[in-house]
Amino acid sequence: MHIEKNICDNIMGTIMNVKGKTKDTIKTWLDLQEMNIRPELHPIQKGEKIEVPTACYTLSPEDKHKLCLFLKNLKVPDGFSSNISQCVNLKDHRIFELKSHDCHVLLQHLLPLALPGMLSKEVCEPLIESSLIFCILGSKELRIDNLKHIEAQIPITLCKLEKIFPPSFFDVMVHLPIHLATEAKIAGPIHYRWMYPVERWLYFLKSFIDNRACPEGCIAEGYIANECMTLCSRYLHRIDTKFNQPERNYDGGLKQSNGGLSLLCQPGKTLGAKTPFELEADELEQAHIYILKNCDEFLPYLEYGELFHNFSLLAQHEEMVQEDPSLSSIEIVEICCGPQTRSHVFGFGGGVKPKDLKGGSSSKAELLSALRSTRDDNKFLNEENKSLNAENKSLNDHLSTLEDEMKEIMKMKELFAAQQSHVPPTISPVSTE
Incomplete structure (x- = not known):
């Protein structure tokens, strides 16, 4: 782990040209001139000033900004590494206060992704080879044939680095990896021998x-x-202890469905304040189709949807509900009418921010536009409610009319029966309801 940190510090300090950490200094240039090697890096005396050409392993200011921006916007799974974005200064193009595990992640996983396209192939190739060598050495399972291949490859990679970087780059730590493959064949996987568990235990004791x-x-x-x-x-079962307390990323568990859609009962825990954000038309359609295809309430109707393309699925479900409203619940009707294009987004763990999903803050005009669009989206439901109320009212009037006609028919029937039997008619009481 200390070898990785020293090598990572040498690489980052040299390619970023960090003052005090770079190995490309005025003394290095004079040494190259005295040894009569690497003439492209010899200092040039111009009057009282000394100029040195830019080395092939040094990043330009634009590439430095790209690298810092890549690390600043990096999102990794929880527990994969610390928040490296806090160690990046975009203004000064500096990467500072990296711990041993940060250098471990940076050297093995991040540099092979970031450096191609910024440096030439001759410079990137040995750096990526070094990253792959440390990845294989740090794996949980080691194969003898892989270790033999690495043992033969490490000297070649170091020779490639010596052709690129100055002699001051190669201190004792840079030459130590040549023994790591042999050590791994003797002692086994390195994660049983490195210092990360020991340092965590010492931190706990401190x-x-x-x-x-x-x-x-x-x-x-x-x-x-x-x-x-x-x-x-161990005897306190009704109190939160370290044996029964929720996990750090506990999301609250599965919600119980109260007649709603099963898809909306998925667990989730939000962080921070909510921020309004609006989906594009294609994103909204994709989200809507995903809900229709992954909701258990729509499984009986998917056989009809398979006859059509995805783009006609929304209109098809809407027509089915309009033809027979008894097929679905109120929630299904709302989904077939389409989701609202505007919602609220909360922050989540792992460094994700609401503005990473869509834009920045919203202006007053955008908020007013969103309110109008929301009102238009709910217009269909309002019209449906009005039509249902009108139909219910007309049906009630028709039923009351039928009741009155039935009462008149019953009275006429009783009068006719009384005349036939010469018995005084008995008129049944009429309800006033």
Whole structure:
């Protein structure tokens, strides 16, 4: 791990030309001139000033900005690495305060993605080979044939680097990887021997130190107290302890469906304040089609949708609901009418920000436009409700008319029966309801 950090610091400091960390200095140029090698890097005396041509391994200001922007906007899975974006200064084009694990991730995974296109092929090739060598050495499973290939490849890669970088680049740490393959064949995978678990444990012990005058006593007392609390917490089942507390990224669990759509019961935990954002027309259509195809309530109707293309699926479901509203619930009717184009987005873990998804802040005109579009989207539902209310009213009037006619028919029937039997008619009471 320390070898990776030193090599990564040498590479980043040299290609970024960081003052105090670069190996490409005035002393290096004079050494090259004295050894009569690399004439393209010899300093040129112009009066009282000394000029040096730009080396092939040095990034231009535009490429430095691209590299810093790449690391600044980087989003990685939780637990993959620390937030490297906090170590990037876009204004000064600096990358600072990288820890050992940050250099481990940067050297093995990020540099092979960022450097191609910024540096020439002759410079990128040995750097990418170095990254692949460390990736294989740091894997959980090692194969003897791979280790033999790496053992023969490391000297070749170092020779390629010596043709590019100045002699001051090659300190003791840069030459140590030549022994790592042999060490891995003898001792096994490196993750059983590196210092990351030890450093995490030392960091845990340092958290017990309250009195810096007596660090050993603080660590001893804190460790005993932690053991006692661990023992007691095993008997406290109704209290949140480190054995039953939720995980750091606990999303709240699966929601119970209260008659709504099953697709909307997926777990999720939001972070930060909500920010309005609007989807484009094609994005909105893709999201709508995804909901229709992945919602359990629509499974009986998908056989009809397979006869048509995706672009006609929305109109088809809408026509089905309009022809027979009893086929679906209110939620299905709302989905067939189409989602609103404007919604609110919350922040999520892993460094994702709402503005990363769509634009920046919204102006007043955009908000007013969004309100109008939302009103237009709900216009269909309002018209449907009005038509249903009108139909219900006309149906109630028709039923009351039929009841009155039936009452008149019953009275006429009783009068006719009384005349035939010469019995005084008995008129049934008429309800006034």
